[in-house]
Amino acid sequence: MNILKDKVAKLSFVALLITLTAAMFYTPTASAHGEKSQAAFMRMRTIHWFDLNWSKEEVAVNDTMTISGKFFVFSGWPETVDKPEISFLNIGIPGPVFIRAGSWIGGQLVPRSVSLELGETYEFKVLLKARRPGDWHVHTMLNVKGGGPIIGPGKWVTVTGSMGSFVNPITTLTGETLDLETYNLSNTYFWHALWYGLGLLWVAYWARKPLFIPRSIAVEAGKGDSLITPLDKKVTLGFAVGTILIVAVSMSSTNEKYPITVPLQAGLLRGIKSLELPAPTVAVKIEDATYRVPGRAMQMTMTITNNGDSPVRLGEFNTAGVRFMDAAVAQDETGYPDDLLAEEGLTSSDNSPIAPGQSKTIQVTASDAAWEVYRLADLIYDPDSRFAGLLFFFDAAGNRQMVTIDAPLIPTFI
Amino acid sequence: MSASQSAVRSRAEAVKVSRTFDWLILFTLFFVVLGGYHIHYMLTGGDWDFWTDWKDRRLWVTVAPIVSITFPAAVQACLWWRYRLPFGAVVCILGLLLGEWINRYLNFWGWTYFPVNFCFPSNLFPGAIVLDAVLLLTGSMTVTAVLGGMAYGLLFYPGNWPIIAPLHVPVEYNGMVMTLADLQGYHYVRTGTPEYIRMVEKGTLRTFGKDVAPVSAFFSAFVSILIYFLWHFFGQWFASTKFVEAA
């Protein structure tokens, strides 16, 4: 008998361990550090984030900060990724360390999914309210249905204070002000505890009497029906009627307490306004582009034609959030993340101003460790080996023009 | 010790052993069901059960009873036909909800910091209690499937309404109407759950106007009946003992 007992006890213990592990395995995704593992072509040829600004580097719990900027929905969107017809402006943070107090595209609040057009530039803003202290990498992010998350540049932000002091006051349309952080919590615990208690009572009623072996013997002997007494039936009827009564009464008292409720709000938001950008007066043609693996540098030969009325110079090449700049023409003044900024990463064979009407072929080199660190060089292993990015030209008055480039890339290994 | 020798020496000892056995089996049953049922429910009901902004009048109401009547039907079949015990459904829900609460409290809240008022599980008890009661009172699988399955589907929404109604109070937020539940989903950032994967308020029931919840509940109740039959047979098959003749 003891052997049997031991065996059952052991089995029970194993079952307990397995089930506890199973019950605990699921945690919603909290990590936001997928930026480097995302295929290079996804980052280079889908959404181009630019003019980004993180309003603060340190923020106290309950204080807010914004991340604002623009994104260009690339015209040469890869065929392997679904078009952003259903997309959601997200924010790449490890779980709700901030709450998203607001997010806008083109001035429209976007709590739901939106439809975006290829070739358009959109202005966006995300308002975050700090909730949990720590150092967090805060990324811009756009989820595209059928394409997955497209993660943009990230910057470290420090949240100070304590999460215990976080509050989230909301005023409803019925005029009540509540703290969404803890609202309805005791009500939830109350009903769950009540019903769990009733469930336990039901099992306890049957577990008072011998359960398995004697009942099994009786059933095998064909006397199963004698196991149910008239009292059992009465108690059961009581449980059934009681359950229905509690449901009915609690439902009607809830309706009295909350006479005004609306269904969950859902549905795609269309007609998001894009930025009206004047057509660029600079035309760029990529003659060839090579990536030198040992030098971590990309070299492009391009013909630039200035159809405008003031001389322009090339100041920046932006791809996948990495900014290669020519310090002589343009500098970053927004505190852009260091690891994504190559302040002197852009050199030209001739960067003298291109006069109106003039056309010039120059060699441009974009070099920085970021090619390797951000695994952009992996581009050379893509099936169609193309690269893409934004070029920014500046005139003497500081006016900026944006030109998109999209061309094949050839690696050189020596 | 020969094989024919009894392990117990007196009736009193037999009763005691039998009782110990009861508790061991009940304990094991509880945790095995907890594990299997919890995984099944997470894979099939998943996000509808995780988040308040998925708990709508159409799909949650339809999906949750259909996918959750499975284990209760099977365990009922085993416990009733072999032992005439009518707590199969409730034991399942006790296990499932314990597992869910551990998961939501430790992982969703403790590890990832989603507030519990946003990620609590659905209440499945009213339907389960009635399901067990019908089985005991009628002793018939068919009646339990039809009446019990129906009740299981129909009691789900009203059984959860006292918990979720407060979250369906409307808010005007930066010029848009949202429920508090929508706002929870918007505020508490889920990087892995973009808004468009949310399957709520979709379907062809719009012609029923305001009263979609009862229609969804009836549909769910009807499918629950079918699923009950299916899983009841699974349970019976699983609980049957087959002796193989020695060659």
Ligand SMILES: [Cu+2]
């Ligand atoms: Cu990061």
